[in-house]
Amino acid sequence: MVRCKGGKNMNLKKLMNDFLQDYLNQNKIKFSEWSININNQVGFGDYSSNIALKLANVLKKTPIEIAKNIANHPNVSENIFSLSASKPGFVNFHVSNNYYLEILKQIISESENFGKKIKLNKSANVEFVSSNPTGPLTVGHGRQAILGDMVSNILTWSGYDVTREYYYNDAGKQMRVLAESCYAKYAQQIGKDVKMPENGYVGTYLDEIAEKIVYKYGKDLESDDPIFRDLTEKEIFSNIKNTLDSIGIKFDVFTKEGTFYKNGAIDNVLKTLEEKNLSYEKDGAVWFKTSSLDKGEDKVLVKSTGEPTYRLPDIAYHADKIDRGFDLIVDIFGADHIDTYPDVILGLKCLDKKTDHIKVVIHQFVTIKKGGEVVKMSTRKANFITLDELKEKLNPDIIRYFFIMRGANSHLDFDLDLAKDESEKNPVYYLQYANARISNLLKRYDLEISAKNDINYSLLKEKDEIALAKLLSEFPSKMEDVLHSLEPRKIATYLEEVASAYHKFYGNHKVINPQNADLSLARKKLCEATKIILTNGLSILGISAPERM
């Protein structure tokens, strides 16, 4: 069982469930098909359950009749919530203000640990970006990088020991073409007429590398000199690392595809599949008998050229990750993997590997608009907008927020021309502003109020105050949801609600009032708790929480 700091809020739901269960027990009813939902609209209590609506069929009574019965059932938690029934048959829970104010104390005492799970002794591996070093990172990779980083943060927050992993192909055809392209650029620079290879890389970043090679190694290199491959990979990879570093993303492990050729893992996969009669040769290629496993058409594992397709090394790589013993394996993939990752999972199953603990997060692509036109991005054709270019225009907080403003499953339209304009309307400022306001207020408070009283939380009874406290109390259960969905956007949405509730409270009520030091203190504590939640949430998103703006 997971122990959770800030768990009182989860106890709230448990108490409500216990109450309903007690009603069922007392009336000797066996039933478990109910839910308890939070109410955002006012008028029907803080939470409500559909239990009476669901029971109507079973008990052959009207829902409202059952709901009224339940609401009149003896309530051992009456100091925490009271009950009512409403049409057509909801059971409503009205939580006492006191409960929320208790949570405020807890937030303040636990501070940066509020809502955080203590160490679980569980490990997770998050693989993301995994872009081959054939060119600079584009805004498309940016989405994946930010998403993966935030997912990692969410897991860390939830008690996992997280390994961030970058996997790349240093051995395949693309790298060979890249080296040939680099040689062609090199040759052109020293006046030789060498054609670009078919489907070669034409980006200007290669010109710079070729130039460097001329400068460092002279003009006499042959086309097959390993320097073209090695230096290109090294240069581009170091560029990639710098870019990631500049938006605050670091990896723990870099794994090269070549490893699995060298250590025989790929041969072993092929051997095992062959032994199990799950592969065969046709037209000079090796095929994976996916059709016999009821998964569509057979897929190629090794091309007739002798080179494996993406699937084969990826199966070997995932088998390796599984063997490393992680409790959770997360793959962040772009939409281009939608078709292929099921083959990889299937391959792993064929190797008798456990796969239940693999979670795949697929995100849709970023489409770029340049001069009003949608641009199809291709690294090879040098038709892209780099993450570095983006960074020149926008600060990292904005970039991070921009990429998670849409759910992973939605396409993200990116209009570079408008990026800066839009950034000024970016909600991230709204959150940061709330935090800066609080910071300033806390400073002022110490200057203007010197009285040292005991804190009397029960002075907080205004609607805006309770609404804010209630929202703050929901943070731990919100993080539970997020752990399940691995969708950072939900944190952002929650924080926007918190900021909004705070701005509203701030606008309607004066915190610092020397004439009423007791109330001032209670309100100050509410501000402190809000700041803690905002700071904690923003830290999971990797976004700064400036003290002043």
Added chain:
RNA sequence: GCCCCGGUAGCUCAGCUGGAUAGAGCAACGGAUUUCUAAUCCGUAGGUCACAGGUUCGAAUCCUGUCCGGGGUACCA
């Protein structure tokens, strides 16, 4: 061909493990500033939740079909 995603206010999108009156930002209009930071707040206006069936006490949410838009994919990864 096969697969994935989307269609909700003028625009950009939340809400989708079914719940009560569908929300927010931007844009528009009106108001609040000798301010604890106006990067804010309050108010007005704005809707056939693409369409049609189905499931049920109840559907934006689930199922089926259709239409429209975006994307992926075939021995590139």
